[in-house]
Amino acid sequence: MSQEELAQRQTRLLAAVFCERCQITYIPNPPPTASCPRCGTEPTGDETTLTKVPGQNRELNASQADEVDALIGQDFGVYHLEGLLGAGAMGRVYLARHHDLHRSCALKILPPRLAASDPAYVARFTNEGRAAAALVHPNVITVHAIGVIEDIHFLEMEFVAGQTVRHRLTEDGNHPAERATALVARMAEGLSVAHAQGILHRDLKLDNVLLTHQGVPKIADFGLAKRVLVDPRLPGSGEIVGTPPYMAPELFQGEHATTASDVYALGVCYFALLTGRYPFYSDNLTDLMRQVVQDPLPSLRELAPGLPLEMAECLHLLLAKTPANRPKDAYGASQLLLAVLGQTEDLDSLLYQAFRDQLLVTWQRQKEQYRLEIAFPSGRRQTVFVEPSHHSTVERLLTITSVCAKADPAYYETALRLNAEILHGALALREILGEWYFVMIDTYPRSTVDAEEIRRSVLEVAHRADAVERLLTGRDLH
DSSP states (O other), rough: HHHHHHHHHHHHHHHHETTTTEEEOOOOTTTOOOTTTOOOOOOSTTTTOOOOOTTTTOOOHHHHHHHTTTTSSEEEETTEEEEEEEETEEEEEEEETEEEEEEEEEEEEOOOOHHHOOHHHHHHHHHHHHHHHTTTTTTTTTEEEEEEEEEEEEEEEEEEOEEEEHHHHHOOOSHHHHHHHHHHHHHHHHHHHHEEEEOOOOOOGGGGGGTTTSEEEEEOTOOOOOOEEEESSSSSSOOEEEEEOOOOOOHEEEEOHHHHHHHHHHHHHHHHHHSOOSOOSSHHHHHHHHHHHHHHOOHHHSSSSSSOOOHHHHHHHHHHHSSSGGGGSHHHHHHHHHHHHOOOOOOOHHHHHHHHOOOTTEEEEEEEEEOOOOOTSSSSSEEEEEESSOOOOTTOOEEEEEEEEEEEGGGHHHHHHHHOOOOEEEEEEEEETTTTEEEEEEEEEETTOOOOHHHHHHHHHHHHHHHHHHHSSSSOOO
């Protein structure tokens, strides 16, 4: 593409208009008042803005949705539609029950009127649905079937009882560096299977990655991306596929999607998990394009102060402006991420392995700290905190602590005697919210600790802290 054609293409993209009704972005011809080429809706003056709430998909218009939602509670071929799981520009996803196989599944359905208005999209939906069905990997949503029932196109997929990674980020906030790196590394492993078979995702984002209750990420919607349409009658025109904040610079410059542009989207996911925001974002397409193509990456020192240097360097490589400076595909990205992560498993995974069979142990994350609630058969309870220290990556420790009682001087002699009897870990003093407490504490090297050590230590710390609390106070407060 010549420089002149590239300039013309960029100029047209700056005038892009988003049609709420059809869920497409198009270039008016002639600008600025030309109607949507699909439904004829006139622009209202503010359609040049992109999605205003990051991570939220715009729903199909009501008439298109109603014709499918009416099936809820009804049989649809061999499926019984039980409820709506989600909605977006590409259709609606329902929780369904397969009558013959007696299993739950997710059924993506294209509303007939939407399918009839764009036969080319239906063909792409079918072809790429078949391609996605060939992908078998723990980090990819499995496609079971694709077909048409009563002129309604559908895709049957594995049902994942969990949330999107975007939803988890919104609820939990920024992820600890190791957890974010581990998540993105697993996403890269799933994506690498697609790249090895010549399949691009083209719309990888946190909304398209589901997280199981065990913390396993699964990528969905391979190839079923949103499109930014341009007028086919104009030279150098075509379509751009993707969600703008995740799109690589070269896509805004008229280049085709590649494995390297998928890697860039992976980098945006990584950045968002670490910082809670996109590297570049604007409501206005003009400004977003300028940022992505020209602006340097925002300062990670300010947005994620505790991020280890090797992880920051990895992120810079994934988000390099020039495709040649990124890992060439997801396999290269996964190797880079795993090398940065080393042998260190993220704490979510370790805790799941340690306590998946312990019905009396529950936990939740608060930033980098994990709060575990242990219920004893006696009816007493104890809270244990698990968190990494703030040393360098190599020297970092995993600390496991539990509060015993306030540090009343009357307890000092007894506490010292108990401390001498503890073989592993120690009874220590710690200031909490301006008051001093006795706490039971144990530590392990973060880089080598395994799930069994965590399980054993958490339960031991909990039992010892509870015993000290009962001996010193006779109460059950912590």
